[in-house]
Amino acid sequence: MGHRLLAALLIGCFSLAALWLPARPAAAAGCTLTAIVWEGYTDPSFTKTFEEQTGCKVKATYAGSSDEMFAKFRAGGGRTYDIISASGDITERLYKAGLVRPIDTDKLQNYSSVFQSFQGGKWNTFDGKPYGVTFAWGPNVLVYNTKAVKSKPQSWDILFDPAYAGKISLPDNPMTIADVALWLGKSDPYDLTTADLAEVKQTLLELRPNIRKFWTTAGELANLFQSGEIVLAHAWPLTYTQLSEAGFPIDSVSPKGKLTGWTDSWMISKNSRNPEVAYQWIDYILSGAGQKGVIEVTGYSGATTLGAEAVGEARAHELFMDDLSLHSQINMWQSVKNYDQWVQLWNEIRS
Structure with missing residues (x-):
């Protein structure tokens, strides 16, 4: 009886392992x-x-x-x-x-x-x-320091508030152009004409004084928050997770209808x-x-x-x-036909 029970348990363990390992030789x-x-x-x-x-x-x-x-x-x-x-x-x-x-x-x-x-x-x-x-x-979200930003943001407009001059961060990624296009009410943020891109550029130039730094990794962005250099950011949920686990006063919002991901x-x-x-x-x-x-x-x-x-x-x-x-509900990243124009615009903004 004991041997049969042990055998059953072993079979069960091997069955659980097979849930992810394909039935072929190990590497x-x-x-x-x-x-x-x-x-x-x-x-x-x-x-x-x-x-x-x-x-x-x-x-x-x-x-x-x-x-x-x-x-x-x-x-x-x-x-x-x-x-x-x-x-x-x-x-x-x-x-x-x-x-x-x-x-x-x-x-x-x-x-x-x-x-x-x-x-x-x-x-x-x-x-x-x-x-x-x-x-x-997942979505790209608005992350903020709850001690520095007292009221829960309702939209991305808060990034333009002069009170946060030099206190925000955006991802160093031309795909951020799609987010700005959504803020401007463009129906398809990945199909932008030359005129649309000019409008996006003007909006980013208006936002530029508030941008402390363009971040490249979630870890870098978390450090910017922890050092007090920034209080608001366009971010991945990963940064929120990292800072929450570190006990930092952080929260995030996902403005409805204005999300890329x-x-x-x-x-x-x-x-x-x-x-x-x-x-x-x-x-x-x-x-x-x-x-x-x-x-x-x-x-x-x-x-x-x-x-x-x-x-x-x-x-x-x-x-x-x-x-x-x-x-x-998320406008998921996708291929952009005139991507070379996006890259050129982005390089002009970040410089």
């Missing part, structure tokens, strides 16, 4: 999975489990913008990095540049748990084939040296453990039913993972 000991990612997506708190179970180390490089991520990934001809956590503004660029391979979803045991509306999403599916797997998403996908390099390990990593991040790890570190929303179960009903509801209603 060779000493292998390295190279990745270029947004901050927090390979945090040791959950990456360690993957490394222990596969014997493969994850070596990640953080990028501060999609342009930086794309440039570094392309520089090595897709050989420097096995995998990339691409947002919707560069997924198509990676595909058109021939840098990424189609995803064989049959190699992912947890792919069926990806929210149905995220399977075949327009942000990572090209020519009828999936080139990426969605694993996280990102739906992030894992994409595998066409010339990856470790494609099978890349598939194992993706499967792990889709699992309950992987999703919970990403969510706890970043404060972003997950993309799978396994993730929703892992964080619990209440937390899943807070992150809109139970109905995805917030996702439909």
Whole structure:
């Protein structure tokens, strides 16, 4: 009887492990999975489990913008990095540049748990084939120091208040132009004419005196808050999470109808040296453990039913993972046809 009970327990343990590890040989000991990612997506708190179970180390490089991520990934001809956590503004660029391979979803045991509306999403599916797997998403939010900003902001207009001259920060990213376009009431913030861009430029020039610094990483932005250099910022939820855990007086708001955001996908390099390990990593991040790890570190929303179960009903509801209603309200980053004009405008503003 005892042997049968022990056997049953062992079978159960192996079944749980199979929830994220594909049924194929473990990676060779000493292998390295190279990745270029947004901050927090390979945090040791959950990456360690993957490394222990596969014997493969994850070596990640953080990028501060999609342009930086794309440039570094392309520089090595897709050989420097096995995998990339691409947002919707560069997924198509990676595909058109021939840098990424189609995803064989049959190699992912947890792919069926990806929210149905995220399977075949327009942000990572090209020519009828999936080139990426969605694993996280979220809005760009307004973050503020509650001791310095007494009343809860109601709109992005507060960034223009002369009372905060030299006290705000914006992301050093041309995609911020889309946010300004929304503030100006443009219906499609990613389809801007030359006249639209001129209007955006004028608005940014008016805002320029209030900008202390353009931030590149969430950690850098958190330091700007903690040093007292800034009190307001256009930010990722990650900065709010970091400062909250540090006991800093911080809060965030998401002005309705005026939000941009990102739906992030894992994409595998066409010339990856470790494609099978890349598939194992993706499967792990889709699992309950992987999703919970990403969510706890970043404060972003997950993309799978396994993730929703892992964080619990209440937390899943807070992150809109139970109905995805917030996702439909966010103007998600996407490819921009006249992006060279956006880059030129942005360089003029930040200089």
